Amino acid sequence: NAMWIDACNTSQHFCNIFSVINDPSLSLWARIKARLGQKESAYVESKEFILCKQGNIGPPAVGIRKRENQIIVDIFHPLVNTSEKKPVPIYDENYCHIFTYTVYLKINGSKIQYRVSGENEDNCNETQCHLVIPVSSLSSHYCISAEGFSEDWSVKTEMSDDLCITTSDDKHIEDSVWVPIVAILLFLVLILVFVYCYTKKMNPCKKESIMLPKSLLSVVKNASSEARSEPKCVSPIT
Incomplete structure (x- = not known):
């Protein structure tokens, strides 16, 4: 036989009755009355409903x-x-x-x-x-x-x-990592080439002086001094 079960006593506008339902696949009815102090209203009864069929179910x-x-x-x-x-x-x-x-x-x-x-x-x-x-x-x-x-x-x-x-x-990620690395290396190579060329332009190659031994250097100096001191004689040919 059907019987009424007290589900909740609340001041809110809703009541969760699931906890008192043994089989949500069976037909159910709900009734409610209002109480204010010592005064009570008559019961208002709902239509028949099946919780499994008519209950709203939230999303997964x-x-x-x-x-x-x-x-x-x-x-x-x-x-x-x-x-x-x-x-x-x-x-x-x-x-x-x-x-x-x-x-x-x-x-x-x-x-x-x-x-x-x-x-x-x-x-x-x-x-x-x-x-x-x-x-x-x-x-x-x-x-x-x-x-x-x-x-x-x-x-x-x-x-x-x-x-x-x-x-x-x-x-693709692995390949994309190498792109900036290669770009940086190329940039460094270009900088080095530019510095090298700029240095060569500012300091052109000079002929290297040949250093003579001291003994040979003194002989050369003496010969030069004798050549400068020797008088030149010019004789006409008759």
């Missing part, structure tokens, strides 16, 4: 990272507030849904879709699913977003925000 969280020549996309299950201290992920039939996720990938503006089933134990566990995407050797800009869909209840989650990453070609 996403993560993206590069590993070698692959992009790893992590899809974290949406969270629900329960009687526990921390929110727990929506993963199994106890929380209505095992989602199949649609991952939307943009590569330099081009769009691609991937599907990841939460029932595939190779790709998913109790907290998240992951998707491996091969990347090209060229630098690219990747953006991902995701939403979940429950085939049992035909319920969609909200769409996650976009998350982006830019990958670079490691070989």
Whole structure:
């Protein structure tokens, strides 16, 4: 038999009833009354609803990272507030849904879709699913977003925000590192050539003087002095 359960007594404009629901797939009704001091209003009752079918489910969280020549996309299950201290992920039939996720990938503006089933134990566990995407050797800009869909209840989650990453070609980076190094070396070589040419222009090569031995140098000096002191005689021929 159906029975009413006290869910909360609050001054706020909302009440989380998930913690008192044993089976969110069953039909539920809610009723509420207002109290002001000693006065109370009559109950106002809601229409029938099924939490698994009509509850709003927030977006999955996403993560993206590069590993070698692959992009790893992590899809974290949406969270629900329960009687526990921390929110727990929506993963199994106890929380209505095992989602199949649609991952939307943009590569330099081009769009691609991937599907990841939460029932595939190779790709998913109790907290998240992951998707491996091969990347090209060229630098690219990747953006991902995701939403979940429950085939049992035909319920969609909200769409996650976009998350982006830019990958670079490691070989291209390695080659680009050498460009400034080579440019600096060429600049230094040109500077050295310029300095050498400028020095040669300012100090042209001079003929080297030949140094004579001292003994030979004295003989040359004596001969020169004798030649200067000897009188010249000019005799006419008759």
